[in-house]
Amino acid sequence: MKSSLWLIAAALALSTALPAQAADKLKVVATFSVLGDLASEIGGDHVEVRTLVGPNGDAHTFEPSPADAKAMGGAAVLVENGLGLEGWLGRLINVSGFKGEKVIATAGVKPIAWTGAEEEEGHDHDKPEADAEAGHDHDGHDHAAHEGHSHSVDPHAWQNPLNGVLYVQNIVAGFSAADPENAAEYKAKGEELATALKAIDAKFKAEFARVPAERRKIVTSHDAFGYFADAYGIQFVAPEGVSTESEASAADVAKIIRQIKAEKITALFAENITDPRLLNQIARETGVTIGGELFSDALSPPDGPAPTYLKMFENNGAKLLAAMNAPAK
Amino acid sequence: MALYDLLFGPFIEFGFMRRALMGCLALSISGAPIGVFLVLRRMSLMGDVMAHAILPGAAIGFLLSGFSLFAMTVGGVAAGLLVALGAGAIARTTPLREDASFAAFYLVSLGLGVMIVSIKGSNIDLLHVLFGNVLALDDPSIYLIGGIATVTLLSLALIYRLLVAECFDPGFLKSVGGAGGLAHFLFLALVVLNLVGGFNALGTLMVVGLIVLPAASARFWSETVPGQIVASAIIGIVSSLVGLLVSYHAELPTSPAIILAAGAIHALSILAGRHGSFASQALRARHLRG
Numbered sequence: 001m002k003s004s005l006w007l008i009a010a011a012l013a014l015s016t017a018l019p020a021q022a023a024d025k026l027k028v029v030a031t032f033s034v035l036g037d038l039a040s041e042i043g044g045d046h047v048e049v050r051t052l053v054g055p056n057g058d059a060h061t062f063e064p065s066p067a068d069a070k071a072m073g074g075a076a077v078l079v080e081n082g083l084g085l086e087g088w089l090g091r092l093i094n095v096s097g098f099k100g101e102k103v104i105a106t107a108g109v110k111p112i113a114w115t116g117a118e119e120e121e122g123h124d125h126d127k128p129e130a131d132a133e134a135g136h137d138h139d140g141h142d143h144a145a146h147e148g149h150s151h152s153v154d155p156h157a158w159q160n161p162l163n164g165v166l167y168v169q170n171i172v173a174g175f176s177a178a179d180p181e182n183a184a185e186y187k188a189k190g191e192e193l194a195t196a197l198k199a200i201d202a203k204f205k206a207e208f209a210r211v212p213a214e215r216r217k218i219v220t221s222h223d224a225f226g227y228f229a230d231a232y233g234i235q236f237v238a239p240e241g242v243s244t245e246s247e248a249s250a251a252d253v254a255k256i257i258r259q260i261k262a263e264k265i266t267a268l269f270a271e272n273i274t275d276p277r278l279l280n281q282i283a284r285e286t287g288v289t290i291g292g293e294l295f296s297d298a299l300s301p302p303d304g305p306a307p308t309y310l311k312m313f314e315n316n317g318a319k320l321l322a323a324m325n326a327p328a329k
Numbered sequence: 330m331a332l333y334d335l336l337f338g339p340f341i342e343f344g345f346m347r348r349a350l351m352g353c354l355a356l357s358i359s360g361a362p363i364g365v366f367l368v369l370r371r372m373s374l375m376g377d378v379m380a381h382a383i384l385p386g387a388a389i390g391f392l393l394s395g396f397s398l399f400a401m402t403v404g405g406v407a408a409g410l411l412v413a414l415g416a417g418a419i420a421r422t423t424p425l426r427e428d429a430s431f432a433a434f435y436l437v438s439l440g441l442g443v444m445i446v447s448i449k450g451s452n453i454d455l456l457h458v459l460f461g462n463v464l465a466l467d468d469p470s471i472y473l474i475g476g477i478a479t480v481t482l483l484s485l486a487l488i489y490r491l492l493v494a495e496c497f498d499p500g501f502l503k504s505v506g507g508a509g510g511l512a513h514f515l516f517l518a519l520v521v522l523n524l525v526g527g528f529n530a531l532g533t534l535m536v537v538g539l540i541v542l543p544a545a546s547a548r549f550w551s552e553t554v555p556g557q558i559v560a561s562a563i564i565g566i567v568s569s570l571v572g573l574l575v576s577y578h579a580e581l582p583t584s585p586a587i588i589l590a591a592g593a594i595h596a597l598s599i600l601a602g603r604h605g606s607f608a609s610q611a612l613r614a615r616h617l618r619g
Contacts, residue, residue: 007566250573251580254343254463277465285344 026179029075029088029098030253032059033299034158035105035167037309041080042171042189046182055301059085064092072096077178078205079171082106103174105167112226156296160227161197161204161313168193174175174233193310200313207317208232211324218267218320219260219282224296234320237265253282260286268321269294291323339577349573351532352474353587356523356539357565359478362485362524362558364544366516370494373545376537377432379517380524382412382435385442387528398469402525405597409521412438421503463531463573463583470529477526480520488512493554495553504568531584537590539565546595549602564594 004044025048030036036051043049050071053059059081072078073096080086082104157163172190176183209232210214216234218225225236237256260282268279268288283290294316295306308313339346367373386408390400412434420427464475485492491512495501502509527536547560572587579586601608 249580249582250339250346250349250464250577253345254339254577257343257345277467278462281345281348281465281469 001295026077026175027071027075028079028175029072030079030299031089032057034309034312035079035081037076037299037307038105038167038171038193041193041308042168043175044185044189046179046185047077047175053298055299057298059172059297062086062088066089069096072098076100077103077174079103079105079174081090081155081158083109083111083155083157085151098120100152101174101178102168104169106155106157106163107170107283108166109157109163111157111300112230113154115154154226156224157227158309159225159296160200160231162231163215163227164197164309165194168197177263181322196310200310200317204232204313204317207321211321214263215266215324217263217265217269218269218323219256219265219279219288220294225294228316253278257282257285260288266326267291267320269319269323291326292319294319332513334353335578336574339574345464345466346573346577349583352466352471352568353473353476353539353569353573354566355478356527356530356536357543357569358562359481360527360540360575361543361547361562361565362521363481363520364540364542365547365554365557365561366492366496367520367541368544369557370492370499370547373541374539375428376520376524378431378435379409379413379520379536382438383409383521383524383528385438386411386472387525388442398473401517402473405528406521408438408442409524410459410518413513413521413609415519417517421510441529443480454469463587466530474526474530477522481523484515484519488515492499492516496554531587535584537586538591539568542588542591546591546602549598549604552604564591564598568594 026043028039028043028047028048028049028080030039030051032053033051033055036049036054040049045195052064052068065142070316072092075098077100078093078098080089080102083171089172158167168190172186175186179186213233216232217237218229218234219237225234228234229236237259266288268283268286268290269292280288282288293305295312299312300306301307306315340350364376367376383405387401387405389408390397390402390404393404394400410525412431416427416430416434419425419430461494491502491505491509495509495513502513523540526535527539530536543561543564544557546564547557550560553556567590569587571590573583575581575590576583576586599606603609
């Protein structure tokens, strides 16, 4: 089914491909809601952002529609996460005939391995400052390097607000290259966001440091908080594997229940993109109440608790702190 | 002590293991007669078809009201009944045979489901959502499976004789007119109900396996319908128990472990069952020669 979809996408894209920058506004395609939010914040009135994977969607398993390919063909800037998050993106770029500016938001981020251990795999990312400049590539040389080492690296880099600052810088650089006229405005917006993100980081560092280390343990349904955990010394335990696709075995669930009981973990969280039922079961068995919903891979709709990237941090941070500070059972 | 830990420890220490076992037991007992009649009526593959037909209904239920057991069950049952009734009606009024008619309906139903999901635009991995998880059976799911088992056994008691007659004289239900048609549709409705209940228990399309595999194995252990139903229920229960324990001790996913346990029992039945297996055929051949 997938291959036939691609054929349709290709045919539509070829027949209706728009010349880049046909409209007044800078046409931007962002792969998922976090990037979409950053792009519209930075671009303001000068850009028109289309987000491929919307609120509450899962960017790991996305099937683009012909309309997505069409939008991509007409876009001046593409903002992608990189680090292997959007496995479907390469083919979409090929069929859409996209020829604009490509921003890889994670350029300059020091990737961490899925296991949580530091891994020296991203050699080209070790100099954040220098690489931030090279984050937008004009001729595609950068591209292969970013897809090569994607399999064992945790792509959820946006969960650390300081990485978010790099995201912002990369997007600002990409917008400025595509639309030099408004570069000053993009830069100003970007600096505003960066300041806010650094403030969040400082606040989190102080608040999480006040929680005793043995209480900084979280059980959640999907392993997406590696960067967050790294930044604030929190230990995340997930009943399922790193991808949402694997099925938990009885042994996995038993292990987590034992661990929660033994270590008196009080923070149990659902996520907006995964099945809450297994977690409910663990909560019932351990007597721990679920501390609410964390937003990991996607923002909430505009009326939800995490409609923007900054609000996502506020929501997640507040709920995590509240649950960790709850009395142990 | 070691044996005790091996067999009972997991169920005593963990509530989720007891719940999983309970759900599987109810499904095994309820699915046994359904499976036996499906096998005897040469409708084994119909179970698979119906399972696929139910999916879009459950998907629509999920998209309309999220993780609601009620909405997903109602959607699944509605879609399943629609396919069963539609296909049955067309088979009775036109030259198209029932299997072809079933295939047509379920393919349309499947296409419709995928289409609706795409329009809605959400792309949460639907398969992951549609199915429950045998390790995550909550109270409503257990009640649902238990309720379905009760309804199934009571209804089958009502139409048991009609169904047995149909097994040995295909076309019997058609020939007796009104009551026969009703019995046929009631049976299809029970198939749909058990599949929907099974989605919640086993969490995948493999639920068809827990209904059909024990029934197909039971064929090798008894020659009477009641005997096969009892054998099928026992095989289902043993498969569930073995599957859960293997999943617990060997760290393997649970639903496939249960179905593979049923598959292993099936292989054993083909080789060494009392009636018609390789072993019994060899014995009989020697008996005749001697």
